[in-house]
Amino acid sequence: MPIRVLSPASPEAGPSRRRLPPSASVQLGQGDNDIDDDDDDIVEEEEGWTKETFVNRSLSKNDPAIIPQLRQVVDKLKEAIGRIEEGLDVAKETAMALEDSKQDEPSITEVENTFFRALNQRELLKIKIEVLEEMSTRLRGNEEFGNIEKSFAELADPREKAYMAKSQRAKYKNSKEYVDFRQALWEINHETACPPVSQWLEKGDDDVSDDDDFDMGGQTQNYRCPITLMLYKEATTSTKCGHNYSKAAIEDLIESTRKAKRQSKCPVTGCSVPLSKADLKPNPSLQKRADDFERRQQRREDEREDGDDTIAIEEDDDYE
Missing domain, CATH: 3.30.40.10 (Zinc/RING finger domain, C3HC4 (zinc finger))
Structure with missing residues (x-):
């Protein structure tokens, strides 16, 4: 994810107006007779940021817009996480409807894979947020970043690659959302407690033994209010x-x-x-x-x- 922070106090920030010589007027659709030799008639072109014209500069806490802009990026990423979590709920409801129509409906596998991808995307966004907040802290501590996009990549890329290299079991075994996903499906056609979720997850070569690691599952969902002991109402x-x-x-x-x-x-x-x-x-x-x-x-x-x-x-x- 490219990170570009612009400070209005810097000469690079924001759109600028570039003065063009009369010889450039033809390219702008101007006739030769429309241009005088007087400097007042020199054509000006509105010029904004592009990927090609952007120039990174050293950033520090002395730039008043830097930390607020990093915070804005973090807020946008958190909004994206919220949308992903809404998608997780939709995927779970879809899988439950399929299981209710037919036990172990094969197409549930496709929904589950979509669920996994959403969990991955959420985790990658959390890593980005973690890095941006770390960079904000370092800026407040008087550290400077000569190239913020490069610095962000150097911090985020290894963490993202390490996460994606994990096995399914390492990623999702203790995920509350995935445990809830599996328990919700199980209880539709079973009256016993849901088995440990690891039985649905591929194990990697570097995973620890199941005997030595905590494994979520084996629970029966209770839908009774602890006060009334009746099924939930609202x-x-x-x-x-x-x-x-x-x-x-x-x-x-x-x-x-x-x-x-x-x-x-x-x-x-x-x-x-x-x-x-x-x-x-x-x-x-x-x-x-x-x-x-x-x-x-x-x-x-x-x-x-x-x-x-x-x-x-x-x-x-x-x-x-």
Whole structure:
């Protein structure tokens, strides 16, 4: 990613006006009779930045626009990460729909590969952000960069190459998003806990033994509010601890403790993080999964009841 920081205080920054001699007027579509020898009539051409005309210069914290412009780049990269994470949610929902239509639907592999690419892009953007923030810190410490684009590449390229050289298992084994992806698919057609996600990931030659490394998975998703013990209604998540609740239940709990002049805390066992209504945010994705879970549970129950009826009829026939 090319990094170009322009300072309005420098002679190189911003568009400039280049004075052209009369001989250049023909190239601009001007007739010979339109040009006088007087300097006042010399044609001026608006000239802005191009890749060819850009000149790198030494940068330091004494350039007032440098650090703010680096911050602007960081903010843009964070916006891009937000869009990527929205795409991860879409990919997961697509894979879940395919799994619901047919267990182990082959096209899920294509969706999973798209999911992997999105995770890669997000990680590469995080590396760029890390490098830009590091460069900002070094500028504040009076370090200068003679060529900021080259300096950025020297810092970012090795980190990006090191990440991309990792195996699937090393990249995604402990990724919360990928674990959630696999668990969401598993629970559609299974009632047991999801196996460790490593079973779906290729292992590289340099990966440590599974026996010696932490492996995420083996969990059963709980869609019940810790307060009501019922399935979520308007699922709401704490921005402080990440725990989930039904909206009305957690808001009532916070309000009741406030009236009692006590501090509200997360009701999940083992968590005592202070909570206020400002710490809560809606979680429509979780609510949708809870609704889908309820629908699947009802479908399985209906199938079991249908099976019992069939057995009862067969028994009656045998008796007769």
